[in-house]
Amino acid sequence: MVIPMSEVHTAVDKDTFPASQFEDAEQQYVTATLGMWSFLITEIMFIGAVFAAFFVYRFRWHEAFVHGAEELKWMLGTINTVVLLTSSYTMVLAVHAARHGAQKALVRWLVLTFILGCAFVAIKGTEYHIEYKEHLVPGLNYTEISHTGEVRPVQMKLFMGFYFAMTAVHALHMLVGLAVLGALIVFAKRGSFTAAYNNPIDMFGLYWHFVDLVWVFLFPTLYLLRH
């Protein structure tokens, strides 16, 4: 991507950058990056625990879990996967624009990422709504007999519990991400990010790709393990 020189933006607020505890911009960048990666490692352990529990039961109650997977809406899941992967792509472009100080392009790609993120949450919400109507939500209206009159295996409730726990944890990460992204768009419009200072965009990019990657694991685990 070629950035026109007229758009390149390099001014830096000397009072706030680098922050007082750092010697220089590079130290701040390395520190921020290591901090974000460490945070993501924590997140992997957090999500990993529920994956581990899921697979323990998946091996033990194979048939019930297959039955559960069959009641999920794989088509909506697939669409969401495409939406989210695309949003990762637009995020990469945003990071690229930020590094080159292209302010207009940065705002454009951030807004597009935001829209795609919202689309994911909306589709997920629709899916939850359909599942609610089909009496699949434990704690609210789960029934042992499906809307088509089929008898659900006892342990399918366990599957649905995991499905909602795992996707809700993911959706919560999406919502937090969207809130941060909203703030970044405001700052980007004000011209807070330049070729010299764009750590927040870079760090948010890491987070956004991570949330995307979690979904890449969630989708096959929940929707596609049908045998």
Add this chain to the structure above:
Amino acid sequence: MSSIPYIPAIEVPLPADNYLTAGNSLKSWLLTKDHKRIAILYLIGITFFFFIGGIAATVIRIELLTPKRDFVSAEAYNRMFTIHGVVMVFLYLIPSIPATMGNFLVPLMIGARDLAFPRMNLASWYLFIGGGIFTTLAIILGGVDTGWTFYTPYSSVYSQTNVVLTVIGIFIAGFSSIFTGLNFIVTMHTMRCPGMWWSRMPLFCWSIYATSVIMLLATPVLAMTAVLLLIERAFNVPIFDPARGGDPVLFQHLFWFYSHPAVYIMVLPGMGVISELVACFARKRIYGYGLVAASSIAIAAISFLVWGHHMFVSGMSTYGGLIFSFLSFFVAVPSAIKVVNWIATLHKGSIVFTTPMLYAIAFIGLFVIGGLTGLFLATLATDVHLTDTYFIVAHFHYIMVGGTVTAFMGGIHFWFPKMFGRRYPEWAGRIAAGFIFFGFNLTFFPQFLLGYLGMPRRYAGYPEEFQVLNILSTAGASILAIGYLMPLVYLLWSMKYGKPAGPNPWLAMGMEWTVSSPPPAHNFHKVPVCREEAYAYFDMTPQGGNGPILKKLPGPGQKLERTEWSGT
């Protein structure tokens, strides 16, 4: 040794420009980003929770004075030991040394102006307080009776007490732990001053680093376990309910995957403190620096592989038990390396029995007892006999109280002059240390015997033949309580009325002693440069006698000259 000749009495006023005088309003404290002030905030928080947990322990010991259940109801007793465990583990022990001394010292020791993420550091404190508020609320509303382990299905299905509030409290406090650990790891990687190589970092920093790795990797697993438990309670999903496809043993696996490494979150920082104290008061460089540093990392790594030894009687397969038993023995190796190295450091050192050193010596002895009795429990056959008895209670109190709390007290007494710029009365410190050591052993050693004889834990009553040992234990607990209350009094007094300490009252090595006491708000006026290994005490070893005497005091920021020393 009536007085301490090697700490010169000096009458210099406290530096006018220090972190304590940098602002006196409540706002300047509650919105501070200074790691030293945040450390003080943590210190206030954990001291409060320590005494809450202590009150619960007092009720337990009073109840156990007599064989019959007579002081409180059985339900109240269950709540008391649960509150004691939850508050002491999650709100005192886990944040204790890392969040107070770690926060205060790590940037000073590595020559940084602050931690890498000062705002996140403050946020961690608020998360800690938030978790504390939820837990306190649960206690005020009637407490919780599951034991600190929250075993399912009792906690998820049957208990009618405030499980949800308590678990939310622990969940929130857990994030405080994660962010603290993250901050330390990043700080030590990127903020070391020029010349501060990894191989020159004080051992306290190494053990805080290892602790942080555990915090970062294990705590999120507990967080997810808490979420699953809450989902089961709130939405009736049978995640751990055996009647409907769930598995309570899975809960135990997830819980101990965090809670065993958590034991090392508690004791590793203590080991770091002891390394500092032993080197300083033996006036010797630490023996086998590299091995001691590496053993911290080894303990952190192996700690993730031994959780199964809590579950030998939970229906684990024989082969699973064998492997966990073997790995549990394995973790004893790096722990033993540390002990051996401390003792080798003491060997032919010029030992000075100051208050912090008394705690350090106590730590080594108590930790050895706690560690060796752990081997009884790592052995499959003896564990079946001893599990859920007072033997276990005594074992982990020797590690957690005899180890961690003793190290905490030693560290506080060592760095108190640095934190507040004043000294405490040495005689009071020594008496309190004596009370704690004697009281602790009298409290918990009889419990080894009780457990071996078969007295189970977590009951309000017991057969009459156990009474003598229980009376001894309660008597010891009263002495221990005096030992813990005394420092509260004289340390608070010394904050205002203590004699000014000067920058380096112990003549210790380490960068934190090169700045004024209390340190300036930005730690170092210019970026410091590290020019020597940690514990360069070998210069100071006197030719003989009882210890070195300082004849002339170095000025502020000036390095100690070797010619200022002579043996007695």
